[in-house]
Amino acid sequence: MTVVPPAGSNLRGAVDLSSLVNRPPAAAPGVSTGSAPGGAVAGVVPVPNLVLEGTDTNFAELLELSKIVPVIVDLWATWSEPATQLTPVIENLIREYNGRFVLATVDIDTNPQLAQAFQATSVPTLAAVINAQPVQLFDGVLPVVQIREVLERVLELAAQHGVTGVAEAAESPNDSPAEPVEPELPPHHREAYDAIERGDYAAAIDIYKLALARDPRDAMAAAGLAQVSLLGRLQGKTIAEVRSAAADDPANLDAQLLVADLDLSGGHIEDAFDRLLGLFPGQDAAGKNLVRQRLLELFEVVGTDDPRVPPARKRLTALLY
Secondary structure (H helix, E strand, C coil), X not given: CECCCXXXXXXXXXXXXHHHCCCCCCCCCCCCEEECHHHCEEEEEEECCXXXXXXXXXXXXXXXXXXCCCEEEEEECCCCHHHHHHHHHHHHHHHHCCCCCEEEXXXXXXXXXXXXXXXXXXXXXXXXXXXXXXXXXXXXXXCHHHHHHHHHHHHXXXXXXXXXXXXXXXXXXXXXXXXXXXXXXXXXXXXXXXXXXXXXXXXXXXXXXXXXXXXXXXXXXXXXXXXXXXXXXXXXXXXXXXXXXXXXXXXXHHHHHHHHHHHHHCCCHHHHHHHHHHHHHHCCHHHXXXXXXXXXXXXXXXXXXXXXXXXXHHHHHHHHC
């Protein structure tokens, strides 16, 4: 079986389910509901619009709404060009779902409490609220097709927790949403995305390296380079081939590093980190540096704000010093 790693941005766009584990569904008071499969709550809830402004003062109402229909939260700012480009794209996507979502746009400059609550250290940041519980989605800009994938996963998660209602907006039926428009990406990033789409990972790596040479603070390029490098290392490999090579030659560091790549690409993130951290003590100076570099790269792939990264980083620091 050939390894088919997920697209790089999908790794960063994974929905964190931890905040909703074992939380029972609940209905918002005062909303007419019907029964859904498994005794969960479903219903139709009237809203003035499918796109609402979320503020520090009205967000309690949106939390109640999230017990009936998932609320997508778009944290943005007027001074952020990517954020102002992404918001209309999200609005159009939300309207495509005909009430299965409500969108709350939050200006972080005028709503600092919400910005802090959603840990919005940069904009744009997209989150969801399901049954009054927050779910982090992604930050930065993604292509429309990948945003739609994230929304589909939110719907799956909402259904698991009985949040299967529909918002009925008091909008004119003649108001047809505009076609979703891809947010503009910086030229280097657009070129890298195009290279990834055609499977030319080597070209994408070169483009991201050029972007970082011009702006070392380009976090999107750093994450993109890490992700496409992982894809490039696994391209054309088979799962059996990767695991067999590592089992046949335990001393071959490259083979062991590739198994960690394979684990992470399959969603076994902690296994990948544990494998690399276990390899580290037995290596010479050059080998330790290779393991350290690979760990830092995989931290970027997963996202440095992922809760599994800080413990692994702490273990790596202890091994280094």
